[in-house]
Amino acid sequence: MSAIFKKANTAVITGGASGIGLALAQKCVGYGMRVLVADWDAWGLDVAKQSLGETATTMHVDVSKTEDWAQIKSAVVKDFGGQINFLALNAGVGARTAFDGPEADIASFRKVLDVNFFGVVNGITALLPLIKEKTAAASSLESAIVITGSKQGITNPPGNPAYNASKAAVKSLAEQLSYDLRANKGVGVHLLVPGWTWTGLAGASGDKAKPDAPWTPEQVANYLEAKMEEGKFWVLCPDNEVTEEVDRKRMLWSAQDAPTGRPPLSRWREEYKAEFGKFMEGGA
Known part of the structure; x- marks a missing residue:
């Protein structure tokens, strides 16, 4: 695919009032793209709008509600003529969940x-028909769908079952979407898997260093832009502490629990600590 980030292209970004979503919106605006930023944080949207300028519009929405997605779709049709070149389904929340104790709250799981x-x-069911229609009508038109996952949805560390399950489901959904759209040459699908990133979900707030x-x-x-240019579905981001090699080894170990008959989450079990350490020290 040619560059998605270019002047006159359009973008729809959820969770775009802060963090990775805002960084993506700023990138799009920097290329001269028209951008629709959707978020539930009304105050954050106001601040984002001031920084993004006139080529960006904002919408206060709840991505869990289909009626709010109908509003987004109407705005895309009205303002972009139904064209979406970059769709970033990035909105996400974190909440501590557990199966017993004070965090055993089913409302948190549901949220x-x-x-x-x-x-x-x-987002996919609301906007994919527009994307497919536009790319089918114009062979020169290309679109990219980016879905934000998490390494917790792959390696499943203990301690937050709802978040891990949600991101594991997102991973499966993205894989299915990529396969289903394999014949649509004008539509690319990418699973963005950030490493430790300094956002609100990771503890960034105010003037905290x-x-x-x-x-x-x-x-x-x-990093996402570079991997998109390479045509990669998997965008597995390192950080300043965890390298790509370490990520690969951790994921390989987790994937081997089932075929080797190890108990689930063996990486964190005391009886496998030494074996896991040797595995990480060796080649992969």
Whole structure:
């Protein structure tokens, strides 16, 4: 695919009032693209609008609600003529969840799944018909769908079952979408899997100093662009602490739990600590 980020192209970005979504919106605006930023954070949207300028519009929405996606679709038709070159389904929330104790709240499970998973499902079902229609009508028109996942949806570390499950479901959904659209040469699908990134979900707030280990949202946006230009579905971002090689080994170990008969989440079990350490020290 040729460059998606170019002047006169259009973008729809959820969760775009801050973090990675805002960095993607800034990138699009920098290329002269028209951008629709959707988020539930009304105050954040106002701040984002001031920084993004006239080529960006904002919408206060809840991605878990289909009626809000109908509003987004109407705005795309009205303002962009139905054209979407870059769709970033990036909105996400984090909440501590557990199966017992004070965090065993089913409402938290539902909120995380409604936003992180159904927010993606809703976005695809609402806007994919427009994308397919436009790319089919014009062979020169190309679009990219970027879905934000998480390494927690791949390696499934203990401690936050709802978030991990939501991102594992998003990974599966993105894989299915990529396969289903394999014959649509004008539409690319990419799963963005950030490393530790300094956003609100990772603890960034106010004037709190960024540690050395995490990447900035801008670094993630730049890495995504590079992998998109390579035509990669998997966008597995490192950070300043975890290298790509370490990520690969961790994912390989987790994937081998089932075929080797190890218990689930063996990486974190005391009886496998030494074996896992040797595995990480060896080649992969």
